[in-house]
Amino acid sequence: MxxxxxxxxxxxxxxxxxxxxxxxxxxxxxxxxxxxxxxxxxxxxxxxxxxxxxxxxxxxxxxxxxxxxxxxxxxxxxxxxxxxxxxxxxxxxxxxxxxxxxxxxxxxxxxxxxxxxxxxxxxxxxxxxxxxxxxxxxxxxxxxxxxxxxxxxxxxxxxxxxxxxxxxxxxxxxxxxxxxxxxxxxxxxxxxxxxxxxxARAPIAAQTAKANLRAAHSMPLAQAIQYERDLQTVCFATEDAAEGRAAFAERREPRFTGR
Missing domain, CATH: 3.90.226.10 (2-enoyl-CoA Hydratase; Chain A, domain 1)
Incomplete structure (x- = not known):
């Protein structure tokens, strides 16, 4: 039971x-x-x-x-x-x-x-x-x-x-x-x-988007926008982001690895 x-x-x-x-x-x-x-x-x-x-x-x-x-x-x-x-x-x-x-x-x-x-x-x-x-x-x-x-x-x-x-x-x-x-x-x-x-999406970006959504509930607008920009910078520096840009340029599906 x-x-x-x-x-x-x-x-x-x-x-x-x-x-x-x-x-x-x-x-x-x-x-x-x-x-x-x-x-x-x-x-x-x-x-x-x-x-x-x-x-x-x-x-x-x-x-x-x-x-x-x-x-x-x-x-x-x-x-x-x-x-x-x-x-x-x-x-x-x-x-x-x-x-x-x-x-x-x-x-x-x-x-x-x-x-x-x-x-x-x-x-x-x-x-x-x-x-x-x-x-x-x-x-x-x-x-x-x-x-x-x-x-x-x-x-x-x-x-x-x-x-x-x-x-x-x-x-x-x-x-x-x-x-x-x-x-x-x-x-x-x-x-x-x-x-x-x-x-199928980049896992770091997905987890970061989730963290950003949660934070947006409790932050003032200006702070939330700055926090989002900081998280975007973190994502942009990942290997997955580089893979996404390369896949876009080569017109193929990206292969994300969570790095």
């Missing part, structure tokens, strides 16, 4: 699957620790250039993640131990490699935070997003408010956070919570294909 984290590598793309469908892929502390370990290992693997994060489906259909296993929340000895728990949202946000979320079925509470922590979100038609913690007497604690506000705006974020009510895939697309909605049967292929396109 504790669940596990499955990982399958398809060339330069790694598919990481939350595998506890009988419990809507609700994460236990053990699963959170395994997810952190798996992601850190993939991040250190130079052959992995993009990651897809998804959930194993059950008999009732696709499932992404229902957040933390509520039954395990009372096992912490003190509130301070709860505050310092291994957080799976932090684990996703710490990854340098681009991460695509393939969200089918429920993405609730911490599952919503997991999806928001990914760089790009693709949803199946069955996807439902919610921040239901308020219905149980608390709020999210892994960046839910900040990430939602950046993603869908203050009013829409407040609507989700203050009611706890779910948002379906079409509404999530209209608000900008996801980038694309596809039939459920096409979800993982679509997310994997997108990750493959990202993996």
């Amino acid at each position: 504790s669940g596990r984290i499955r990982c399958e590598t398809q060339g330069p793309v790694a598919v990481v699957t939350l595998d506890r469908p009988a419990k809507l892929n609700a994460l236990t502390p053990e699963m959170a620790a395994e997810l952190r370990s798996r992601l850190a290992g993939l991040d250190d693997d130079a052959t992995v250039r993009a990651i897809v994060l998804t959930g194993a489906g059950g008999r009732a259909g696709p499932v992404f993640c229902a957040g933390s296993d509520i039954a395990g929340l009372d096992t912490y000895d003190t509130p301070w131990a709860f505050r310092n728990r291994l957080d799976y949202g932090d684990a996703v946000r710490a990854v340098r490699t681009p991460v695509v979320a393939a969200v089918g079925g429920h993405a609730l509470g911490g599952g919503l935070e997991l999806a928001l922590s990914c760089d790009i979100r693709i949803a199946g038609e069955s996807a439902r997003f919610a921040a239901p913690e308020i219905k149980l007497g608390w709020i999210g604690g892994s960046g839910q408010s900040a990430l939602l506000t950046h993603s869908i705006g203050a009013s829409n974020a407040a609507l989700m956070l203050l009611t706890g009510d779910p948002v379906d895939a079409s509404q999530a697309l209209a608000w900008g919570l996801v980038s694309r909605v596809v039939p459920d049967e096409d979800l993982l292929p679509a997310a994997t294909e997108l990750a493959g396109r990202i993996a």
Whole structure:
């Protein structure tokens, strides 16, 4: 019943699957620790250039993640131990490699935070997003408010956070919570294909673009532009950038090596 984290590598793309469908892929502390370990290992693997994060489906259909296993929340000895728990949202946000979320079925509470922590979100038609913690007497604690506000705006974020009510895939697309909605049967292929396109790009440039996007959320405009220019200079000095210029001049596809 504790669940596990499955990982399958398809060339330069790694598919990481939350595998506890009988419990809507609700994460236990053990699963959170395994997810952190798996992601850190993939991040250190130079052959992995993009990651897809998804959930194993059950008999009732696709499932992404229902957040933390509520039954395990009372096992912490003190509130301070709860505050310092291994957080799976932090684990996703710490990854340098681009991460695509393939969200089918429920993405609730911490599952919503997991999806928001990914760089790009693709949803199946069955996807439902919610921040239901308020219905149980608390709020999210892994960046839910900040990430939602950046993603869908203050009013829409407040609507989700203050009611706890779910948002379906079409509404999530209209608000900008996801980038694309596809039939459920096409979800993982679509997310994997997108990750493959990202993996075909220069890996240093992709990781730098991700770092730049994250920094842009918290920097004033002038500082963000200067930071981007500095990162551009770093990329421009790489062997991959030289290869890109040569490939352009020779009218061929570039062969990026991550150097």
